[in-house]
Amino acid sequence: MLRYTIRRLIQLVGVVLVLSLLLFAWLRALPGGPVSALLGERSTPESREALTKQLGLDQPIFVQYVKFLGRALSGDFGVSTGVQPGDSALDIFLQRFPATIELSALAILIAVAVGIPLGYMAAKRRGGWFDNISVGGSLLGVAVPVFFLAYVLKDVLSSALGLPTEGRQDAINATRVTGFFVLDGVLTQEWDAALNALEHLILPAVALATIPFAVVFRITRAAVLDVLDEDFVRTAESKGLTAPTIRRRHVLRNAMLPVVTTIGLQTGALLAGAVLTEKVFSFAGVGQALAIGFERRDYPVLLLLIIMATIVYVVVNLLVDLSYALIDPRIRTR
Amino acid sequence: MPLLEVRDLTVVFERKGEKPFTAVDHVSFDVEPGQTVGLVGESGCGKSVTSLAIMGLLPRRGARVSGSVQYEGVNLLSLSDREMRDKRGRDLGMVFQDPLSSLNPVIPIGVQVTEVLERHRDMPRKKAMLEAAELLDKVGIPDPTRRLSEYPHQLSGGMRQRALIAIALACRPRLLIADEPTTALDVTIQAQILALLKELVHDLGTALVMITHDLGVVAGLCDEVNVLYAGRVVEKAHRHELFAAPRHPYTHGLLSSIPRLDAPRGEKLNPIRGSVSDNIPWSEGCAFAPRCPNKLDVCVRVTPEQEDIGGGRLLRCHNPVKPPVAEEVSA
Ligand SMILES: Nc1ncnc2c1ncn2[C@@H]1O[C@H](COP(=O)(O)OP(=O)(O)O)[C@@H](O)[C@H]1O
Ligand code: SF4
Ligand SMILES: [Mg+2]
Numbered sequence: 001m002l003r004y005t006i007r008r009l010i011q012l013v014g015v016v017l018v019l020s021l022l023l024f025a026w027l028r029a030l031p032g033g034p035v036s037a038l039l040g041e042r043s044t045p046e047s048r049e050a051l052t053k054q055l056g057l058d059q060p061i062f063v064q065y066v067k068f069l070g071r072a073l074s075g076d077f078g079v080s081t082g083v084q085p086g087d088s089a090l091d092i093f094l095q096r097f098p099a100t101i102e103l104s105a106l107a108i109l110i111a112v113a114v115g116i117p118l119g120y121m122a123a124k125r126r127g128g129w130f131d132n133i134s135v136g137g138s139l140l141g142v143a144v145p146v147f148f149l150a151y152v153l154k155d156v157l158s159s160a161l162g163l164p165t166e167g168r169q170d171a172i173n174a175t176r177v178t179g180f181f182v183l184d185g186v187l188t189q190e191w192d193a194a195l196n197a198l199e200h201l202i203l204p205a206v207a208l209a210t211i212p213f214a215v216v217f218r219i220t221r222a223a224v225l226d227v228l229d230e231d232f233v234r235t236a237e238s239k240g241l242t243a244p245t246i247r248r249r250h251v252l253r254n255a256m257l258p259v260v261t262t263i264g265l266q267t268g269a270l271l272a273g274a275v276l277t278e279k280v281f282s283f284a285g286v287g288q289a290l291a292i293g294f295e296r297r298d299y300p301v302l303l304l305l306i307i308m309a310t311i312v313y314v315v316v317n318l319l320v321d322l323s324y325a326l327i328d329p330r331i332r333t334r
Numbered sequence: 335m336p337l338l339e340v341r342d343l344t345v346v347f348e349r350k351g352e353k354p355f356t357a358v359d360h361v362s363f364d365v366e367p368g369q370t371v372g373l374v375g376e377s378g379c380g381k382s383v384t385s386l387a388i389m390g391l392l393p394r395r396g397a398r399v400s401g402s403v404q405y406e407g408v409n410l411l412s413l414s415d416r417e418m419r420d421k422r423g424r425d426l427g428m429v430f431q432d433p434l435s436s437l438n439p440v441i442p443i444g445v446q447v448t449e450v451l452e453r454h455r456d457m458p459r460k461k462a463m464l465e466a467a468e469l470l471d472k473v474g475i476p477d478p479t480r481r482l483s484e485y486p487h488q489l490s491g492g493m494r495q496r497a498l499i500a501i502a503l504a505c506r507p508r509l510l511i512a513d514e515p516t517t518a519l520d521v522t523i524q525a526q527i528l529a530l531l532k533e534l535v536h537d538l539g540t541a542l543v544m545i546t547h548d549l550g551v552v553a554g555l556c557d558e559v560n561v562l563y564a565g566r567v568v569e570k571a572h573r574h575e576l577f578a579a580p581r582h583p584y585t586h587g588l589l590s591s592i593p594r595l596d597a598p599r600g601e602k603l604n605p606i607r608g609s610v611s612d613n614i615p616w617s618e619g620c621a622f623a624p625r626c627p628n629k630l631d632v633c634v635r636v637t638p639e640q641e642d643i644g645g646g647r648l649l650r651c652h653n654p655v656k657p658p659v660a661e662e663v664s665a
Binding site: 230231232234235236237238239240241242243245249250253254328329330 | 389391418419420421422423424427428430432435436437438439440441442445449450453454485487498501502
């Protein structure tokens with residue numbers, strides 16, 4: 001297991017190197033660039049040339065890349081040209097990353113906490129009205145565009161629920177420790193701050209949760225249907241075990257294998273969803289920075305954020321694989 | 335009083351867009367305390383459905399069960415789900431055909447044994463673990479304490495079936511139902527498992543309903559034998575009499591097809607032409623008629639009724655096989 005983990009982490013280093021090179025080249029191949037984004041319409045050829053030189057964009061791509069790598073090794077990922085011009089890309093990452101992690105974690109939590117029980121109940125009532133309605137609902141969950149739902153939540157439901165729709169926290173002078181606002185509030189025992197940050201998370205998290213919820217629901221339902229037909233469930237019944245024991249220990253425990261895999265794969269979709277959700281809710285996270293970064297061709301920020309997102313994706317899926325082994329002894333003891 | 339009294343047990347499966355299918359048709363038999371009773375018949379004749387109906391394990395939707403199943407004087411079919419859960423595992427144990435798929439792959443063997451002790455005998459986990467080790471030892475699993483923490487895939491097929499037998503007998507039920515417990519195993523292991531079952535039910539005084547398609551299994555184990563065909567009992571007799579003088583043409587055919595021990599494993603035995611599925615239903619004459627060498631004209635018109643032919647034997651046939659004279663004297 002340990003050797004497996006180490007091997008996967010070494011692979012990750014390779015992936016990051018290749019990805020960074022491809023991204024580096026690809027970003028520079030995009031039409032437009034930071035210079036026109038920064039200078040706008042009223043640029044002169046002279047000012048453009050000066051800025052291009054200043055940003056080092058006049059050099060061959062390969063030279064730029066090697067220089068970037070050299071600086072990156074010492075923790076310098078360049079300076080933002082578009083998202084928060086003048087700030088270092090690393091600072092932007094450190095500010096925004098916790099925001100998106102908090103948002104995604106809450107979204108996944110909602111998706112799992114609702115999707116798994118509903119999926120189980122639908123499977124148990126296969127073909128009944130509850131099953132049909134929830135399957136239909138989950139189809140809707142996948143089909144409705146995230147940003148549409150986000151706007152509905154923001155414009156229609158927020159006032160009814162009295163929930164905030166902008167930003168991560170009201171200006172309430174909270175102490176910053178980790179950058180995770182909810183966690184900071186708990187750590188410093190500034191409960192108001194924690195609650196306020198949590199309230200700001202709810203609507204965007206619900207919007208972000210719809211697709212993973214629908215996927216978790218459907219996979220759980222299918223997996224439970226499969227497991228219910230297994231001989232060992234019949235054995236468990238033949239022992240006279242209570243319904244809750246059978247559900248937890250025999251059905252769900254086995255049905256969780258595909259569900260856990262799904263959750264890992266959903267981290268990619270979450271980031272895509274975060275771009276839209278964060279935009280609608282003016283939520284200062286990675287997704288928002290990516291959206292602005294693309295508009296303004298902010299190479300350093302885009303490069304760092306995309307690479308970090310990839311690392312998160314790989315690490316989450318590694319954790320998923322490891323938890324898979326935890327659930328399934330056939331993998332662990334092979 | 336018999337321990338188990340099955341009367342007119344009937345199971346009808348309702349299927350969407352199809353005619354209801356009667357898998358078990360007025361099956362009746364008794365099991366005395368400590369007795370071993372065989373249910374024998376080809377695949378598809380309703381053996382498993384019969385056992386699942388007794389255990390209350392048929393799907394709640396789509397299966398209509400009627401008749402009665404008296405266990406210690408209580409009709410199991412009239413019990414609520416909760417009451418039946420109290421009985422299963424405690425008063426009635428069951429062993430299934432495929433030991434690998436019948437064990438939960440992600441739970442240690444130990445938990446799969448102890449959970450039934452915790453459920454019915456109120457044992458705390460620690461005490462149940464000790465008891466579980468003892469149980470595994472009793473069913474002939476070497477190094478039982480280590481095995482408790484292992485998973486099903488780490489055990490051999492024979493060991494898995496032993497573990498399932500330990501689970502089924504953990505609460506000392508008075509009745510054990512074994513549904514083809516050796517069919518999925520190697521021939522040499524089959525004999526070991528049968529010997530183990532025989533020894534255990536003898537030692538514990540457990541009554542056993544042995545379900546099999548193999549009369550060879552019956553020969554070494556059962557006191558009474560019920561031969562099933564297309565959901566009905568066609569012949570019932572004591573083991574000795576049945577082997578000495580099978581009266582139903584179907585039983586007769588089965589007996590001449592007892593597999594030899596040297597027969598290659600997995601070889602299909604098909605001494606009787608045709609199969610259960612292409613039968614006419616019992617409502618229009620005898621279901622066995624298309625395959626019967628003794629068939630008369632009446633057989634396709636009049637459904638044979640079950641008759642008591644004396645000596646505790648029941649028979650459902652218009653033209654039974656004549657008993658061999660010499661054998662009858664010795665029997
Ligand atoms: N859940 C079910 N739904 C519909 N038909 C079933 C079901 N279970 C069994 N049957 C049918 O009932 C008949 C008897 O099956 P079974 O008792 O399993 O036979 P066997 O004697 O081989 O154990 C078969 O024709 C089978 O197709
Ligand atoms: S009733 Fe007729 S067809 Fe049926 S088993 Fe007897 S002899 Fe054969
Ligand atoms: Mg069967």
